[in-house]
Amino acid sequence: MADRVDALFFFLLGVSLFISLLILVLIIAFCIKYRRRAPNEIGAPIGGSIKLETFWMVVPLLLSMVMFGWGASLYMSMQHPPPQAMEIYVVGKQWMWKLQHPEGQMEINELHVPVGRDVKLTMTSEDVIHDFFVPAFRIKADVLPARYTTIWFRPTKAGRYHLFCSQYCGTNHAVMGGWVTVMEPAEFEAWLAGGPVEGSLAEAGERLFQQLACNNCHASSGKGRGPSLVGLHGSTVRLQGGQTVIADDDYLRESILNPRAKIVAGYGPDMPVFQGLVSEEQVLQLIAYIKSLAPPQAAPGQPGTAAESKRPAGEAKKLP
Amino acid sequence: MSTGTGASVPTLGHENYLNVSYGVKSWLLTTDHKRIALLYLVSITLFFFLGGAFAVLIRLNLLTPQGDLVSAETYNKFFTMHGVVMIFFFLIPSIPAVLGNFLIPLMIGAKDLAFPRLNLSSWYIFNLGGLFTLYSIIRGGVDTGWTFYTPYSSLYSNTHVVATVVGIFITGFSTILTGLNFIVTIHTMRAPGMTWFRLPLFVWTHYATSLIMILGTPVVAITLALVAVERVFHLGIFNPALGGDPVLFQHLFWFYSHPAVYIMVLPAMGVTTELITTFARKKLFGYHLVAAASFGIAVIGFFVWAHHMFVAGVSPYAAMIFSILSYLVAIPSAVKVFNWMATLYKGSVSWATPMLYGLGFIGLFVMGGLTGLFLAALGLDVHVHDTYFVVAHFHYIMVGGAVMGYLGGLHYWWPKISGRLYPEALARFSAIVLFVGFNLTFFPQFILGYLGMPRRYHAYPPEFQVLNVLSTAGASILGIGYLLPMFYLIWSMRYGPVAGPNPWPATGLEWQTPSPPPPHNFDVTPVVSWEPYDFANRPDLKYPAPAPELGHFQPAAQD
Numbered sequence: 001m002a003d004r005v006d007a008l009f010f011f012l013l014g015v016s017l018f019i020s021l022l023i024l025v026l027i028i029a030f031c032i033k034y035r036r037r038a039p040n041e042i043g044a045p046i047g048g049s050i051k052l053e054t055f056w057m058v059v060p061l062l063l064s065m066v067m068f069g070w071g072a073s074l075y076m077s078m079q080h081p082p083p084q085a086m087e088i089y090v091v092g093k094q095w096m097w098k099l100q101h102p103e104g105q106m107e108i109n110e111l112h113v114p115v116g117r118d119v120k121l122t123m124t125s126e127d128v129i130h131d132f133f134v135p136a137f138r139i140k141a142d143v144l145p146a147r148y149t150t151i152w153f154r155p156t157k158a159g160r161y162h163l164f165c166s167q168y169c170g171t172n173h174a175v176m177g178g179w180v181t182v183m184e185p186a187e188f189e190a191w192l193a194g195g196p197v198e199g200s201l202a203e204a205g206e207r208l209f210q211q212l213a214c215n216n217c218h219a220s221s222g223k224g225r226g227p228s229l230v231g232l233h234g235s236t237v238r239l240q241g242g243q244t245v246i247a248d249d250d251y252l253r254e255s256i257l258n259p260r261a262k263i264v265a266g267y268g269p270d271m272p273v274f275q276g277l278v279s280e281e282q283v284l285q286l287i288a289y290i291k292s293l294a295p296p297q298a299a300p301g302q303p304g305t306a307a308e309s310k311r312p313a314g315e316a317k318k319l320p
Numbered sequence: 321m322s323t324g325t326g327a328s329v330p331t332l333g334h335e336n337y338l339n340v341s342y343g344v345k346s347w348l349l350t351t352d353h354k355r356i357a358l359l360y361l362v363s364i365t366l367f368f369f370l371g372g373a374f375a376v377l378i379r380l381n382l383l384t385p386q387g388d389l390v391s392a393e394t395y396n397k398f399f400t401m402h403g404v405v406m407i408f409f410f411l412i413p414s415i416p417a418v419l420g421n422f423l424i425p426l427m428i429g430a431k432d433l434a435f436p437r438l439n440l441s442s443w444y445i446f447n448l449g450g451l452f453t454l455y456s457i458i459r460g461g462v463d464t465g466w467t468f469y470t471p472y473s474s475l476y477s478n479t480h481v482v483a484t485v486v487g488i489f490i491t492g493f494s495t496i497l498t499g500l501n502f503i504v505t506i507h508t509m510r511a512p513g514m515t516w517f518r519l520p521l522f523v524w525t526h527y528a529t530s531l532i533m534i535l536g537t538p539v540v541a542i543t544l545a546l547v548a549v550e551r552v553f554h555l556g557i558f559n560p561a562l563g564g565d566p567v568l569f570q571h572l573f574w575f576y577s578h579p580a581v582y583i584m585v586l587p588a589m590g591v592t593t594e595l596i597t598t599f600a601r602k603k604l605f606g607y608h609l610v611a612a613a614s615f616g617i618a619v620i621g622f623f624v625w626a627h628h629m630f631v632a633g634v635s636p637y638a639a640m641i642f643s644i645l646s647y648l649v650a651i652p653s654a655v656k657v658f659n660w661m662a663t664l665y666k667g668s669v670s671w672a673t674p675m676l677y678g679l680g681f682i683g684l685f686v687m688g689g690l691t692g693l694f695l696a697a698l699g700l701d702v703h704v705h706d707t708y709f710v711v712a713h714f715h716y717i718m719v720g721g722a723v724m725g726y727l728g729g730l731h732y733w734w735p736k737i738s739g740r741l742y743p744e745a746l747a748r749f750s751a752i753v754l755f756v757g758f759n760l761t762f763f764p765q766f767i768l769g770y771l772g773m774p775r776r777y778h779a780y781p782p783e784f785q786v787l788n789v790l791s792t793a794g795a796s797i798l799g800i801g802y803l804l805p806m807f808y809l810i811w812s813m814r815y816g817p818v819a820g821p822n823p824w825p826a827t828g829l830e831w832q833t834p835s836p837p838p839p840h841n842f843d844v845t846p847v848v849s850w851e852p853y854d855f856a857n858r859p860d861l862k863y864p865a866p867a868p869e870l871g872h873f874q875p876a877a878q879d
Contacts, residue, residue, distance in 0.1 A: 004699070005699060005700055005702075005703050008697060008699060008700050009694070009700055009703075009770070012694050012697065012700065015693075016690040016691070016693065016694075019686075019690060020686050020687065020690060021684055023657065023661060023682070024368030024683070026661055027661055027679060027682065027683075029663060030661070030664035030665055030667070030669065031664060031669050031671070031679070034600070034664065034665070034666055034667050034668065034669045035668075035669050035670075035671070036601075036668045036669060036670045037668075039863045040862050040863055041601065041668040042601050042602075042668055042855045042856055043600050043601045043602025043603075043666060043667035043668045043855060043856075044589060044602065044666035044667070045602075045603060045854075045856040046602070046603065046605065046662075046665070046666060047603050047605070047606075047607070048605050048607065048608075048609070048659075048662075049605075049606075049608035050664075052662065053606050053655065053658075053659070056655065056658040057651060057654075057655055060650070060651055060654045061648075061651055064647035064648075064650060064651070064693065065644075065647065066699050067647065067693055067696070068643055068644050068696070068697070068701070069698030070697065071643060071696070071698040071699045071700055072640050072643060072698050073627070073699075074698065074699025074700070075630070075636060075640075075643075075702065076636060076641065077699075077762050078699060078702060079606065079636045092478070096783070103766070107568070127471070127476060128469075128471055128472040128475075128476050129471070129472070129632075131631065131706060133706070133772070133774060135703070135707075135771065135772025136772070138702065138703040139702065139703070140631050140702050140705060140706070141631050141633070141702075142631050142632045142633055144560075144566060144567065144633055145471065145560050145561075145566065145631075146560030146561070147560070147633065149633045162772060162781060164772065164774045165774070166466075166705075166706040166707065166774035166775075167469070167706060168396075168464075168465045168469065168472070168775075168776040169472060170396075170463070170472060170476060170477070171393050171396060171463070172392055173390050173392075173396070173777070173778075174392060174774075174776075174777040174778040174779045174780065175392075175777060175779065190446065211480050218781040275561070284841060318418060
């Protein structure tokens with residue numbers, strides 16, 4: 001990606017240099033050639049030229065449309081992570097970065113990744129808006145509270161690269177940074193195996209799922225008081241009132257923290273609010289767990305099939 | 321009317337707006353647009369040097385990677401106060417409230433603005449807003465950045481956000497009232513024969529600017545009021561925990577604050593047009609297109625705001641629309657530059673001080689504009705957004721462009737304002753110092769940004785030090801370039817040679833009345849029968865006889 005950004009940069013630099021040199025040379029030439037030689041000398045009576053003016057409206061317009069198209073296509077590929085990317089969860093807070101690997105490793109202000117793998121970051125903030133910026137990879141995205149944003153990159157060279165917060169976030173904004181360490185795949189495997197880890201992120205989510213007694217209602221049989229979560233991630237959910245929503249990370253987050261915002265058709269507003277009871281990292285662990293609950297027939301990497309409940313409405317019991 | 325050639329007796333005999341009455345009261349209660357312009361000049365000059373002092377402290381702190389001069393907390397307040405003071409209390413009012421106020425009635429042949437008392441109250445409102453901001457500075461300042469992004473400003477900052485926001489809210493009314501005054505004046509008070517297409521471009525650009533002032537300023541005022549409301553009453557407007565949306569703030573804020581850039585730069589384009597035509601002694605190349613371009617910029621400028629938000633989590637399809645519109649708004653700006661350039665062709669080009677500022681404006685504006693194309697390119701903006709590349713870009717537009725235009729205009733109309741000429745050689749020298757200092761300060765910041773240095777950093781990795789030191793060194797030269805005019809312009813008010821009514825000489829109506837103008841501008845209502853900048857058909861426009869002391873033309877080999 002860095003190469004593609006640099007290519008666009010140098011294209012723009014070339015065009016800009018050409019235009020600014022042209023203007024500079026012509027202005028200096030005119031100022032010297034037509035400098036005033038007698039105090040009351042008067043310039044030639046030229047009022048304009050439709051042809052010339054059209055020319056210098058149309059040419060910049062065409063040039064700028066090339067810039068637009070190039071920039072937009074680059075942006076679109078930045079916005080769409082490859083499907084097989086390894087997914088790392090990032091939580092920003094004043095003033096540190098907390099990162100979780102799918103294998104369960106936790107890092108603070110450090111991120112270790114292997115050369116040549118696509119890495120997707122799913123990010124949120126505990127407080128104000130931050131921004132995850134790795135200049136060497138030419139990537140950057142704001143990290144917002146109560147929402148997930150994503151970026152992705154593919155490191156091509158081992159090394160240590162700056163990580164900055166690039167959205168002003170308060171007193172220690174300038175030191176809210178760290179390093180991205182890109183390692184050879186073998187080294188990375190050794191690093192993964194090295195740390196003390198209590199199972200993968202999804203396993204941590206599963207433990208949490210049981211601790212919080214989520215499993216009491218969200219039975220995988222689909223017969224609990226809440227809908228089954230198997231194959232939920234990525235599916236289309238029908239809500240009360242007939243609307244539908246894609247069960248993406250943002251939807252799952254909202255439904256854990258503030259379940260009454262969107263109620264699945266056929267279920268009652270029974271689930272308690274978890275806002276303030278689970279941390280952003282724990283929400284991400286729960287999401288990782290829910291993602292791992294793929295229906296057995298779905299091919300890997302494919303979004304699960306519709307997990308809409310066929311249960312008739314109006315059966316839900318009131319909470320005690 | 322004396323042409324002021326008797327330099328040995330430097331007095332201004334006629335009754336004019338400066339000597340018609342004396343005393344503090346006669347100034348503080350004046351309804352004369354020319355005196356109000358000078359009141360604004362005093363106010364914004366004070367704010368300029370206040371904002372400049374913060375800039376000096378910022379640059380000194382960045383001399384070392386650890387930021388040794390002040391703590392992070394203090395540094396954050398410095399750049400916030402620098403931005404707030406410079407944008408809301410200097411750049412926005414600079415050309416419109418000083419030069420526009422002084423010149424629009426003179427240029428259209430009117431005796432004042434349409435609402436003189438409203439004009440005076442605008443100045444009081446401006447200062448009232450300024451006092452709130454000064455209060456917040458004295459009480460310890462504010463640290464949100466001039467952009468007041470939520471939820472930091474509304475929930476997390478422990479500084480004086482409310483006082484500052486109230487100050488900006490109040491000052492907004494002075495901007496709105498000034499814009500209103502200009503629009504009504506331009507519509508209703510043009511002299512006989514002053515048709516729309518005989519208006520100087522300066523008036524056209526102020527008309528376009530006034531539209532932005534009236535349509536945009538209420539939005540930022542309400543947005544900042546909402547920040548204060550959320551802070552004080554804990555309503556969930558931008559706070560996601562209460563169902564608000566922090567990104568909504570950015571939409572509302574930039575809906576004004578992007579067009580606000582055009583409030584700064586459009587009037588400077590108007591000034592530059594006057595300078596280029598007068599000092600090339602030639603008709604403006606493509607008058608109608610340049611006038612239309614001002615409106616193109618003002619209108620399209622309202623629909624590009626989200627290009628400040630390409631990495632803020634907006635929909636990629638919305639981002640594409642805002643990217644393409646951002647390229648479209650660049651076209652009228654490009655047209656203006658090419659038309660100015662074409663105006664020089666076969667002109668009679670003088671290298672007088674105002675012209676140096678005018679050419680400086682073009683140079684810096686071109687750099688600022690072209691780097692804007694980098695930022696409008698979606699995939700590239702992702703990398704340079706919120707880095708020093710952006711800082712450099714908008715300083716090229718807002719300082720390189722707007723302040724060069726402001727100083728160029730101040731020099732050009734100084735003989736009209738004060739009745740006297742400034743020292744030409746010193747003024748040229750300081751224009752060059754300013755240009756060199758500016759580029760030394762801000763060009764390294766483009767490189768810093770591309771290398772990845774984020775903005776608003778109190779401390780930075782050591783590899784960025786060389787470029788930061790270069791930038792600080794440039795800033796010290798730039799500072800001299802700003803201080804010099806203040807000294808020699810004040811000096812010239814007493815000791816400068818008498819200018820006469822039309823020292824350059826130029827075609828505008830403002831030059832057809834004595835310098836300084838009488839209290840009611842024109843003794844007889846002028847009747848306009850000529851096209852703007854039509855030097856070829858104005859044989860009456862001649863230099864005052866012994867001109868060389870003015871130094872505003874090259875005494876080259878005369879044949």
